[in-house]
Amino acid sequence: MPELPEVETVRRGLAARLTGRRITHVTVRRPDLRRPLPPDMGQVLTGREVRDFGRRGKYLLVHLEGGGVLIVHLGMSGRLSIDAAPGGGAHEHVVLHFDDGAVLRYEDHRRFGLMDLAKAARLEEHELLRSMGPEPLAPGFDGPALARRLHAKDTPIKAALLDQRVVAGLGNIYVCEALFYAGLSPRRRAGSVQGRRAERLAKAIRHVLEDAIAAGGSSLRDYVQASGELGYFQHRFAVYDRADLPCPGCDCGAGVRRIVQSGRSTFYCAKRQR
DNA sequence: AGACGTACCTGACCGC
DNA sequence: TGCGGTCAGGTACGTC
Numbered sequence: 001m002p003e004l005p006e007v008e009t010v011r012r013g014l015a016a017r018l019t020g021r022r023i024t025h026v027t028v029r030r031p032d033l034r035r036p037l038p039p040d041m042g043q044v045l046t047g048r049e050v051r052d053f054g055r056r057g058k059y060l061l062v063h064l065e066g067g068g069v070l071i072v073h074l075g076m077s078g079r080l081s082i083d084a085a086p087g088g089g090a091h092e093h094v095v096l097h098f099d100d101g102a103v104l105r106y107e108d109h110r111r112f113g114l115m116d117l118a119k120a121a122r123l124e125e126h127e128l129l130r131s132m133g134p135e136p137l138a139p140g141f142d143g144p145a146l147a148r149r150l151h152a153k154d155t156p157i158k159a160a161l162l163d164q165r166v167v168a169g170l171g172n173i174y175v176c177e178a179l180f181y182a183g184l185s186p187r188r189r190a191g192s193v194q195g196r197r198a199e200r201l202a203k204a205i206r207h208v209l210e211d212a213i214a215a216g217g218s219s220l221r222d223y224v225q226a227s228g229e230l231g232y233f234q235h236r237f238a239v240y241d242r243a244d245l246p247c248p249g250c251d252c253g254a255g256v257r258r259i260v261q262s263g264r265s266t267f268y269c270a271k272r273q274r
Numbered sequence: 275a276g277a278c279g280t281a282c283c284t285g286a287c288c289g290c
Numbered sequence: 291t292g293c294g295g296t297c298a299g300g301t302a303c304g305t306c
Contacts (some may be wrong), residue, residue, distance in 0.1 A: 002299065002300085003299065003300090006299080034282075034283095034300090034301075034302090058300080073300080073301090074299095074300090075283095075299090075300055075301080076283090076298070076299055076300055076301095077283090077284080077285090077298085077299080077300095091284085108283095109283080109284055109285070110282085110283045110284050110285080110298090110300095111282085111283055111284080112282070112283070112300060112301075113300090114301095153276095154276085154277080155276085155277065155278095159277080159278090162300090164300095164301085171299055171300070172298090172299060172300085173299060174299095240299095262277085262278065262279080263278085263279065263280080264298095265297085265298090
């Protein structure tokens with residue numbers, strides 16, 4: 001599920017419901033996610049008040065009283081839901097209970113997600129975060145900043161944008177979408193995206209992310225209430241998962257093309273993306 | 275140093 | 291109905 005917009009949607013939902021709440025009990029049903037949960041996680045979290053929910057790329061950052069931070073990554077299939085009935089079955093791996101009765105459930109059937117603990121004062125130096133590229137929605141992210149990151153890169157622009165060291169938070173879907181709106185072929189050499197092309201791409205990245213967050217935001221209430229749904233598939237994609245269908249305003253007839261790059265599906269319009 | 279393929283894990287879906 | 295193959299929103303590792 002989770003690329004930057006989904007994590008941001010989750011962050012907002014959790015912040016609205018759980019900021020200032022105290023964790024009273026932690027249940028770990030399966031500690032073996034992508035890497036083992038910190039053995040002392042339950043002990044560290046129990047009794048702590050949640051001060052704030054942050055995000056870095058696709059990582060959710062739960063800031064705790066006392067300067068501790070719980071880092072959460074949802075992997076491919078991780079979900080967080082509040083106050084939902086237990087529905088994850090064998091895939092509900094961690095449950096946090098709060099002092100007002102709220103229950104936060106983490107489920108992840110593929111177990112590609114992870115959790116770790118860090119200190120707020122040294123968060124940027126944490127191994128999971130220290131190599132990450134710029135936040136695409138932060139003020140400093142623009143054409144020149146992106147161009148510098150892509151400079152001299154020999155790899156296709158599709159692969160470069162999936163690299164979290166280049167830009168934080170993009171995944172397969174939003175890379176496809178951003179390249180479409182920028183009019184750039186996913187096969188283009190990353191290093192050739194400079195100047196006005198980089199400007200267009202930076203704008204397109206911001207546009208697709210903001211748009212998706214707005215769409216996620218519209219389903220935020222549902223998410224918080226019960227269902228755990230993110231409204232993810234309610235989002236209308238221009239090219240992603242639309243092989244052989246027309247892209248918006250497409251007049252080329254051939255429709256959206258699906259290719260495979262570094263083992264992953266890429267969707268694009270060969271006429272409008274160069 | 276950096277790029278690629280592959281592995282991790284489970285479920286959904288499709289064709290036979 | 292059951293089986294095998296393929297695919298899935300992410301990342302890390304080994305290998306060249």
